[in-house]
Amino acid sequence: MNDRKKVSLPFLFDKMTKGVPLTMITCYDYPMAYLVEQSGIDIVLVGDSLGMTMLGYDSTLPVTMDDMIRHAQAVRRGTPNAWLIGDMPYMSYQPSDETAVRCAGRFMAEAATDGIKLEGGQEVVSRVKAILAAGIPVMGHLGLTPQSINQLGGYKVQGKTPAAAVRLLNDAMALQEAGAYAIVLETVPVHVARIITEKLDIPTIGIGAGPETDGQVQVWHDLLGLFSDFVPKHAKQYANLSEVIVAAVRSYAEEVRTGAFPTEKQSFVKQPAPQEVEQITSAAG
Numbered sequence: 001m002n003d004r005k006k007v008s009l010p011f012l013f014d015k016m017t018k019g020v021p022l023t024m025i026t027c028y029d030y031p032m033a034y035l036v037e038q039s040g041i042d043i044v045l046v047g048d049s050l051g052m053t054m055l056g057y058d059s060t061l062p063v064t065m066d067d068m069i070r071h072a073q074a075v076r077r078g079t080p081n082a083w084l085i086g087d088m089p090y091m092s093y094q095p096s097d098e099t100a101v102r103c104a105g106r107f108m109a110e111a112a113t114d115g116i117k118l119e120g121g122q123e124v125v126s127r128v129k130a131i132l133a134a135g136i137p138v139m140g141h142l143g144l145t146p147q148s149i150n151q152l153g154g155y156k157v158q159g160k161t162p163a164a165a166v167r168l169l170n171d172a173m174a175l176q177e178a179g180a181y182a183i184v185l186e187t188v189p190v191h192v193a194r195i196i197t198e199k200l201d202i203p204t205i206g207i208g209a210g211p212e213t214d215g216q217v218q219v220w221h222d223l224l225g226l227f228s229d230f231v232p233k234h235a236k237q238y239a240n241l242s243e244v245i246v247a248a249v250r251s252y253a254e255e256v257r258t259g260a261f262p263t264e265k266q267s268f269v270k271q272p273a274p275q276e277v278e279q280i281t282s283a284a285g
Contacts, residue, residue: 007042007083007114009137009181015042016203022215024205025223028054028071032220033078043205044082045117045217046072048089049146053221060146063089065103072111085139086113090147093118097130104131104138117184119145121171128178140175142168143209144187157208159188165195172196172204184217185209187234208234 005011015022024043027033028050036044050071051063072086086107093100100118107113115137118124128138143158159165169192172183182203185193190210197204197213206213221227222235228242255261272280 004037004040004081006081009083012042012083012182012203016214022203022205024215024217026050026053026217026219027075027079028220030074030078033075035078037079037081041082042215043085043217044075044079045085046075046087046111046113047219048087049219053219053227059149061090061149065089065092065106068092069106069110072107072113076112083115084111084113086111086116088116088118093124093127093131097126100127101130101134101136104136105134108136115139115181117141119147121167122174125174125178128175128180132179138178138180139205140172140180140183141186142171142175142183142188143185155187157187157189159192165189165192168192169196169199172200176200176202182214185213208232 012022022043023041024045025036025041026047026049027036027044028046033044046068048060048063048068050067051057051060054071055063055067057063068086068089072084076084086104088100088103088107092103104116107116116131117139118127118131119141120127121140121142124140128140131138144155146155149155159168165188168185168188172185175183180202182205183196183200184205184207185196186206187208190212193204193206193209194212203214205215205217207217218235222232223238225231225237225240226242226245228240231237252261
């Protein structure tokens with residue numbers, strides 16, 4: 001999509017105002033980003049979920065800023081026009097406002113992201129304000145927040161009781177008041193997501209939050225069926241690439257074993273003069 005214009009915040013807010021749902025997907029490397037760019041997705045998140053999808057960890061907690069920067073750099077090269085968000089990893093903003101600003105600044109300076117995302121509600125308001133004061137757009141993240149998974153007691157639906165729903169709403173209002181331009185709502189009941197969306201003047205992006213948010217986000221690997229052993233309830237597989245990839249690699253391995261690959265078509269064939277063969281053989285000896 002060579003004629004695609006760079007996505008901006010006014011563009012995103014204009015779509016929200018017109019009732020056009022925002023599209024968002026996670027992305028972690030250049031080949032993925034190149035394909036996402038061609039698809040016309042509005043928002044690309046370099047999520048700390050790369051800890052599990054790309055690095056093989058069992059949670060997001062071990063992911064470092066250096067991990068995030070390297071992947072964000074690659075994604076930016078692949079998708080120059082999407083609105084690109086760097087996900088603040090664990091302990092990149094929790095210690096202090098100063099730490100938060102420094103790490104958020106790395107995303108902007110080193111990876112050319114358009115903004116950052118962080119988890120939490122009222123407890124991170126000072127971080128949001130400090131990052132915004134440095135000129136960096138901030139997206140919030142409420143509901144199931146993976147960096148707090150031990151405190152939440154696992155990957156469970158959040159906001160199921162009236163009291164918990166009120167806390168989520170208050171957190172969302174606090175993030176909006178602090179200056180966040182959008183909020184991800186993860187794994188919350190549909191009616192709670194709807195109420196929060198109606199109360200806010202900024203976009204909500206749902207993942208496991210039903211159809212009544214202002215947009216949706218999905219994890220690349222879930223959407224494409226790259227991990228077939230587990231499919232989250234909130235995910236829809238639009239392809240099953242794991243089967244395609246395994247079949248292709250098996251075919252390759254079998255052809256190598258049987259001598260069917262490579263053929264002359266995949267080889268650089270030249271009929272050497274007799275003296276060439278003799279010269280090479282003698283030099284090797």
